[in-house]
Amino acid sequence: MTTKQMGVFQRPANMVGAINATLAQEMDRDKDVVILGEDVGRDGGVFRVTEGLQKRFGPGRVMDTPLAELGIVGASVGMAIYGLRPVAEIQFMGFIYAAIEQIFSHASRMRSRSRGRFTCPLVIRTPYGIGIKAPELHSESAEALFCHMPGIKVVVPSSPYNAKGLLASAIRDDDPVIFLEPSRLYRAIKSDVPDEEYLLPLGKGEVYQEGKDLTIVAWGAMLHKAAEAADGFDAEIIDLQTLKPFDEELILSSVKKTGRLVVAHEATTLCGLGAEIAAFVSEAAFGYMKAPVMRVAGYEAVTPMARLEDDFNPGIERIKRAYELVMEY
Amino acid sequence: MTTKQMGVFQRPANMVGAINATLAQEMDRDKDVVILGEDVGRDGGVFRVTEGLQKRFGPGRVMDTPLAELGIVGASVGMAIYGLRPVAEIQFMGFIYAAIEQIFSHASRMRSRSRGRFTCPLVIRTPYGIGIKAPELHSESAEALFCHMPGIKVVVPSSPYNAKGLLASAIRDDDPVIFLEPSRLYRAIKSDVPDEEYLLPLGKGEVYQEGKDLTIVAWGAMLHKAAEAADGFDAEIIDLQTLKPFDEELILSSVKKTGRLVVAHEATTLCGLGAEIAAFVSEAAFGYMKAPVMRVAGYEAVTPMARLEDDFNPGIERIKRAYELVMEY
């Protein structure tokens, strides 16, 4: 369903507004949806994503927690097992590391180890990626870690419109979902977002732009850069949206047409999600590739502080060069 | 240097013995090498890897800690910054998740964030992988997570001989090293291990067997399975040894010769290290490949309990099928 098909009840919103509206909508719809995290209540979240929700739904459903990431996720696991649908906020992705044991050893395994008796329908929302010139560890792109762990879904919206449809699906999903919100996009772009509810399916990408010569896969904030850099190329751009499980069929059908693929992401190249996509395509579309799959991604360096952020993050020039490279084959 | 070149002062040892001897050797050599972990002292470690070391070097250098993985690694970070060379043991790799923030946000970044003023020469040893039919979470292969994180090295020995040379290098390395010991190999194989010290370089793989038709990359316990499955193929088998940074040159030179590559590992396929190797080779040896790089690895499932371990872990038959598949191209 496209924005246009949704009809008249839509208005321009930024991603903060779209996510906020989705949270409210899902909490209205299902009283077992609860929110917890640091500063999500009274303060409405450091990015104001949960603004007004505590006032509307009460402190029992929008819980300001102590400063305890492990505890926030561990408690979410317990709530999810109990039958609630917790939506936990980790204030920045760089602070999710403290909760990884809860995600890897519990959230992702509860269904398997109990053979379906207990499940973990929880969502962990966290702002991620480079671009707001915040202090160290406020700009992490660690999505690949979560993609490697079976039992977890990983979702990244690229617009206010798909943020709403994807988040609603994530909350209703019966397995744990890591929902990564590109902080750079929070207020940078607007789209028409329908008032009524709609679901965008997890596991499906979207063709952001059709093209013939070259396929580009990207997600989140990088999608917009990759698209900007594609000016002058007849490129088919895929907005991946769900990173795990990613839309194999969409990528394959595009690549079989173009014979060329560039994957762009912010995270460091080595063992990033680009590696998996490249490995998958190189195998599944072996006979079709006119050029090797190129990755244009972060350097082998920890995400630097503000001054060097823009040097770390692949810029338009670097991305363009990758396009040119594959076109030269 | 091969075992044979080392001359006469060698004796058959298993991996437990080789690691134990290396720890003793390095502690003798450098009084700033200290060991810490759960049950590493009085008990000599649950696998007896640190047997006798507390008696020999005292409880000040071989420290039994409380049950606190985060604390063990956090303390190691502090010691390393202070100028010691801590060798921390995490009892099983499945319990390293609790310490990931210390590894990702501190050990790997201290050099960078202080622009070289503080460094983190620490080693985290942990048994890993499938094969001893232990309880849940005792058989994890999470190496790819650490490979993704800049600033960390990841090393996996495949024999008592290389365990010794690699561990000595790891301890003397000036950056953090995750040293993964395949628990299945602890007592399963012996090699001649020289008494005197020797270093095997980090970042270098080894040709385990030469061949012409097909390159096989594996490490740790899987190396032996991959080699067994190669019976009947003219395969060049590379023992990777260091997973991060892996030996690009060795893999490339072999693959340029054979035109075919299979990577075998225990970890789940998706976003495993096999993905990176496949992506790298597909790009760097694009014109040379006669067949797509094949990965034969764990299913998209959490490592099961004992009864299904052998079904999860790629067996000889599955590995053979992968070889056959690439040979059919």
Add this chain to the structure above:
Amino acid sequence: MPISVIGKMEVKRLQVINEQGQADASLISLLPDSIYNKFFETITLARLYNQRALSLQREGRLGTYASILGQEASQIGSALAFDPSDWIIPSFRESGVLIAMGYPMRLLYRYWMGDERGMSCPEGLNILPMCVPVGSQLTHSVGVGMGIKHKGEKKAVAVYFGDGASSRGDFHEGLNLAGVFKLPVVFLCQNNQWAISVPRSAQSAGATIAERAFSYGFEGIQVDGNDVAAVYKATKDAVDKAKAGGGPTLIECFTYRLDDHTTSDDATRYRSRDEVEAWKAREPLIRLKLFMEKKGLWSKAYEDEVIKKASDAVDAAIKEAEAMSPPDAADMIRFTNKELTLRQKRELEELEG
């Protein structure tokens, strides 16, 4: 006065039946006689189950196993204070708790045989799977407590953990959150003096584990963990308080692990026979029997009958466990997530085809 006292605390310890089988009349009268029979019968059953698990392991019919010998009073006295509809979050050494709650022994055996189906809790009970990463279950109790509060139910949560687990950050975050949100959680520390080879004294320099509760704004108490009546009493009080909205309690059951850590361990490497012998003399059944005999609740004939019944139940459970079909390899993929991914579908085909 430059230095003022701004807080005071006292740490208490509860014992109801002493090692000679004598009991404090005021407390004992609060409990009905039948409860002692229940204690005795459940401990006997759990002990037989445990014995058989150890021999099955030696025969290669069971994997690594964690014995509960010596800890039966702490496990069973506490578990019996909960209703079947309450939530139980065990560590990995809680066979006695599960048996007391009525968890099928055949599933327990199956679990220790290395089969996930053993931890698929039957409907009607709310017992989470055994938790292998030590201490990581503590914060789950917070979430379950929040769930109970959210649904406005009158239920309590038990979360079990060892003295070793009490050193993990999870302990701190779990207790702190439970205190802040005043949740109906009973924290049941099984202080059995050892975490594999690490003695309690090397686990923390704090005098007791119980006292930590005050830091989180609620009560903590140490109980003689080999006194089943004391464990039961303290737990029942905590459960009642939890259900009445009074918030969490920390109970430190001071007991002892009489066997090796697990069947893979050799405890003689790190602790003295004397220490073990001294604790053997304090094991829970001795005093319970003395006490019950005085009360006319125990006789040799009664014990024989209890053992016979328990033994039959254990035999039947082992038979059923061993008769179960082998686990289906495809299940490991099927139960990873609700809807299978394309990759998983291909893998299933490969696995089954």
Add this chain to the structure above:
Amino acid sequence: MPISVIGKMEVKRLQVINEQGQADASLISLLPDSIYNKFFETITLARLYNQRALSLQREGRLGTYASILGQEASQIGSALAFDPSDWIIPSFRESGVLIAMGYPMRLLYRYWMGDERGMSCPEGLNILPMCVPVGSQLTHSVGVGMGIKHKGEKKAVAVYFGDGASSRGDFHEGLNLAGVFKLPVVFLCQNNQWAISVPRSAQSAGATIAERAFSYGFEGIQVDGNDVAAVYKATKDAVDKAKAGGGPTLIECFTYRLDDHTTSDDATRYRSRDEVEAWKAREPLIRLKLFMEKKGLWSKAYEDEVIKKASDAVDAAIKEAEAMSPPDAADMIRFTNKELTLRQKRELEELEG
């Protein structure tokens, strides 16, 4: 007696100079007069540095900044109790500590401008980089303490953290390990009553943070964190004890964050003006000046001179910071690990070429 008392504790609070500038004679005589000048001068310097950081941020010349206003006594009183050769492990809000230790302000500014070089501690000082993941620095103090013990040196470690950080598992594991190994660590909790929008009362149901130390087998004390003399005295005692092998101490500095959490925050969203005003009346300089004046250590002229000197130093630091060459992008790769990987070498080429 079924219930016995097995432990007792008392939580104490120290104040040396009260809000009226009056001091307890017995304690005050222990400190030399010159220390009060040092307090006054360092607080003044740190406050000016802080003021200018805030205005630079508003002008877009500095990134997000965390103000120390109100916490100067807690930061500076504690820091001055350490020697330059001691080890300091700061949280992210410790500009005052670093200034008191003699850390170059130009580097501090540079850090807040988003430049890693700002945290490259000069030789001669042992100050770890500011720690952004709240609480994760706590266990580093354990390792540094072990290092000191291992080398047999007479040094102490200071580790700073907030009331928010005290809820993290790292707090527990850090303090517990320090207690077990009896390490020379001074845990300096800067309880400024808020963790962004979360008040202390919602951070934990425990009455004080100081009392938690007893659970780890060592002493904890609360000090009036706006009383620089009390902070100094308690810290000095703890440092001396640490160096004498007496193990760790937990000091809870009870203070207040007068400004927004950082320049990205708006504290009026979650706390009352009245509360802030009440604490403003208790800010550390007021009572210090009153006290010093009584002692003949303070005059308007003296203050003017101190401000002038501080102001010059701050101006110079800003000038130097802004005059620094921009960071070299290649450094982010170069300093990731000692020896570059092949990939890094290719990347460097790409970056530079």
